[in-house]
Amino acid sequence: MKAIKGLTWDHPRGYRPLQAWAREDRSVNVEWDIQKLEGFESHPIDELAEKYDLLIVDNPGIGEAAEKHCLRPLETFLSDEQLLFLKESSTGSSFDSYVYADQHWAVPVDAASQVCALSGAAASTRPETWQQVCEYSQIHKGQVALSLGGPHALLTFYSISQSLGGTLFSGNDFVLSRETGVEALKIMQAIFVNQQKELVNLNPIGLLDRMAAGDFELCPAIFGYINYSTPETGIAVRFADIPHCGDPALRGSVLGGTGLAISVRCEPTPELIEHIMRYVSDSVQTTLVVENGGQPSNARAWRNVRANALTGDFFSGTYDTVSAAYVRPKYDGYIHFQDSSSALIREGLLAGVAAEQIFDSVKENHGRFLP
Template identity: 65%
Template sequence: MNFFKGLTWDHPRGYKPLQAWAQLDDLVNVQWDIQKLEGFESHPIDELAEKYDLLIVDNPGIGEAVEKNCLLPLESFLSLEQLDFLKKNSIGNSYESYRYGGQHWAIPIDAASQVCALAGDIAKTPPITWDDVILLSKKSNQRIVLSLGGPHALLTFYSICLSFGDLLFKDNRLIIKQEIAIHALSIMQNIYQQQDKSLIDLNPIGLLDAMAKGKIDICPAIFGYINYADPSHSLPITFCDIPHAGQSILRGSILGGTGLALSSRCTPTPELIQHIMGYVSESVQKNLVVDNEGQPANIAAWRDEYTNKQTGNFLSSTFNTVSSAYVRPKYQGYIHRQDAGSKVIREGLKLGSHPEVIFAKIEQVFSL
């Protein structure tokens, strides 16, 4: 039996369904190691690719991985029929998000975007627009927070800009209009002024943990996690579409999720390919993945009655947002700029800097 080593991230959503599927397969032996989410950022992709055959990756990091010759293109080991299956059955832009240099470099196995998260009674009347969010933030009984840790301050900024119909990039060049940027940053400042400042550095998992413990009522733009919507939890979180700025068609969310990539050291066998494609099949994504706290990428799973019953309608309630979510640039060096731009926003919010000053610094980061 062929043996393959894989590396995934340390949240149940990231490893439980992959490990469960591996245990069921008698034709191929896949061992999944687990690494902290931050480890994928701190460990160069080329070092990981030397040790592992399978890597769970996110779409913005594809450019660096390809430029370092770390991955195999899907076109080198999947048939046209299999590629067409992925294209037609992956939700939203999940499949295209792993395209770089004319080829695709990862199989979408998990789909996500920023959505709105609510706890308690506020879930009965979720905010529809960003104006609604600002009004909620000014109510003393509503504990509101923005997702600002790591890259998320910039991603929240992106989302609000997109909701006003603006473009973010053209040919990898930042082209956000100044008036839109100032408006978006003003919205963020209005909300930040009302929130618990100690939460500014938390990532989405940290914020959702706090929300599940009853410490937060609303986060208007945060990457959704199916696990927290489980109706059996003592305080399940309700997820819904992200607020818009007046036109519901402009959801303004940023696409996340993960893909399964094969490293350049890997020699895929027919059994391994069958194993991987089985994992993204409709039946496995609907049942095994969701039953093991995973978040599917197959569009049929997002529409399925069973999966939605199991997850407090997490999938159907955020379907429109995830389906239209924006794909970030993937050029080599983008991740560094994303982190730097997010840091600029966090510091600007802490200092109460004028939005025009904050945006000028963001533009400087992306002009380097």
């Protein structure tokens, strides 16, 4: 049986459940390769699609990939019934996050958003608002860290801005008001001044590794990883809904997670399609995926009693945040704006640049990458 080549990302959450399913369901022969998280977040999908049949992708890169005609839209190989199942079973906006030009470009297989990660004393006090996070960072210096590596400085900024009531984008236009953006950056500055500066470039996995090791206690907005809240890690990190700025209905947060896309080099057979659809079924998502360190896309898995018992209530503790998380733009050029703007914020925080100046630089940067 000819091997179907797949590419996923280098973390147990990204590869263990897929590899387990490939072993479990031998109706097709799928071999999964692995790439680093940084490549997953920023490597052009079209280059990877030349080498692989199946790709695990995140939603912001879908627009660029669709414009380069390197993926097959789901509508060309899934039935209306299968598409409806994905829509009704997926957590929050996971299914619709892969829409571009009125078509879907990936099957959601993993759901995630920025949530609050806590350990040690912070796990019992659990700051509910961003003001309380600022106060905690002042009292417990070095115990609070922002997620700032790679694209995450901008995503943290997005989350706080939304919790202040701000609107980020209208279509492809960055419309956040200067007043709201500056206020969000001042909150970040108030926290950053008290954090360990050597943490600034770490991605979420690196930060959670440090938190699990006891190096600090609180990250208020970080993409949740189920693997840090399971018995195999000693339940080293607890996850909860992200802080708000006074209104719990405005928690901000940015949707992450992953989808499974089929490249144009692959002609999906009925057997491959069934293999994929069984993977996202209620039964497989609530058992095999969770048992192998995966973070299901299926909403029923997030509400499953056994799944929560296995993961220190990771799902129930963050479900409201993930369900309401913001879906980023997908225009061709957005990834470049995201990466470069995140660097502007990170460098501005390190250099002590005024919040107004940082905001203006992000606003100006946006215009450089419009299609």
